[in-house]
Amino acid sequence: MSTIEKAAAAIRALRPRNVVVFTGAGVSAESGIPTFRGEGGLWRNFRAEELATPEAFARDPALVWEWYEWRRGLVRAAEPNAAHRAIAALSGAVVVTQNVDALHARAGSADVVELHGNLFRDRCTRGCRRGGQVFPARRSGAGFQTPAAQERPDPLGRLPRCECGALLRPDIVWFGEMLPDDAVERATSAMRGADLVLVIGTSGIVYPAAGFVALCGGTTIEINPQASALSSRCTYAIAATATAATPPLVEAILETR
Numbered sequence: 001m002s003t004i005e006k007a008a009a010a011i012r013a014l015r016p017r018n019v020v021v022f023t024g025a026g027v028s029a030e031s032g033i034p035t036f037r038g039e040g041g042l043w044r045n046f047r048a049e050e051l052a053t054p055e056a057f058a059r060d061p062a063l064v065w066e067w068y069e070w071r072r073g074l075v076r077a078a079e080p081n082a083a084h085r086a087i088a089a090l091s092g093a094v095v096v097t098q099n100v101d102a103l104h105a106r107a108g109s110a111d112v113v114e115l116h117g118n119l120f121r122d123r124c125t126r127g128c129r130r131g132g133q134v135f136p137a138r139r140s141g142a143g144f145q146t147p148a149a150q151e152r153p154d155p156l157g158r159l160p161r162c163e164c165g166a167l168l169r170p171d172i173v174w175f176g177e178m179l180p181d182d183a184v185e186r187a188t189s190a191m192r193g194a195d196l197v198l199v200i201g202t203s204g205i206v207y208p209a210a211g212f213v214a215l216c217g218g219t220t221i222e223i224n225p226q227a228s229a230l231s232s233r234c235t236y237a238i239a240a241t242a243t244a245a246t247p248p249l250v251e252a253i254l255e256t257r
């Protein structure tokens with residue numbers, strides 16, 4: 001019996017009522033979005049840890065904006081894959097994602113907790129929040145293009161600014177920054193109440209996100225072609241890709257409803 005079949009049998013026996021799907025960059029890999037630490041994980045020869053920091057933005061906001069606009073272009077050109085779509089078929093499930101690509105929402109998942117923010121939202125560096133909302137994603141299409149570094153006559157003058165005059169920044173959690181309180185609360189309560197957590201496509205390296213999985217007292221099933229820092233703590237570790245293993249596990253969950 002394969003590990004997928006064993007895990008599916010366990011799901012049928014469990015008849016889970018509170019399902020959480022915890023995802024990392026690997027769930028979007030088959031949509032063509034490079035992961036952070038896998039092969040091809042270099043983002044246009046930058047590492048996330050070099051640019052996804054407040055210090056990098058303070059040092060060279062135009063470079064950081066250029067990097068995020070490049071990533072926005074990648075994600076806009078991508079489509080949710082069979083794993084995102086299978087997860088979206090799990091009505092009532094809470095998706096707790098480390099990803100900022102919004103592909104779960106585009107696939108139709110209704111209850112998504114974005115631990116690390118959203119690539120397509122901006123926010124004011126001075127903290128303006130009209131009505132408690134962050135600024136909506138700016139115009140679609142080409143989005144914000146910075147000129148190449150050497151042509152930046154007045155980079156700050158060409159960067160997106162809030163109406164208060166301060167720079168806008170991507171509404172994303174950078175390294176060294178706290179996760180949004182509401183996301184932490186929602187993820188904590190979902191994990192604590194879960195009788196089944198699918199852990200899909202994460203190396204389990206980044207904290208505090210990776211620590212949420214340990215809050216689940218129920219069955220945890222990992223899907224990852226490589227062993228991760230979470231594999232040994234999961235009830236089942238399925239060495240397969242997200243699009244190969246997620247649909248059969250979702251089917252087993254739906255059969256129990």
Ligand code: BV8
Nearest residue numbers: 024025026035036037098175176201202203206207241242
């Ligand atoms: C915090 C948004 C504390 C950015 C991200 C030193 C200095 C500063 C901080 C630290 C430090 N040491 C440790 C820390 C803490 C740090 C951290 O954990 N660092 C790691 C690198 C060690 N964490 C933080 O900084 C967090 N904040 O700690 O604040 C604090 C305390 C007090 C006061 C103030 C602050 C904030 C972390 C959030 C960072 N932002 N994203 C952006 O996207 O630009 S994290 C980034 O990594 C992404 O969100 C990504 O999702 C996430 C986690 O990575 P994974 O998703 O797991 O991706 P990865 O590439 O690693 O793995 C992919 C997996 O998929 C692999 O296992 C692969 O095998 C698998 N895979 C591949 N293909 C497939 C597949 N699986 C299935 N199917 C496939 N086809």
Ligand code: ZN
Nearest residue numbers: 124128162164
């Ligand atoms: Zn402002």
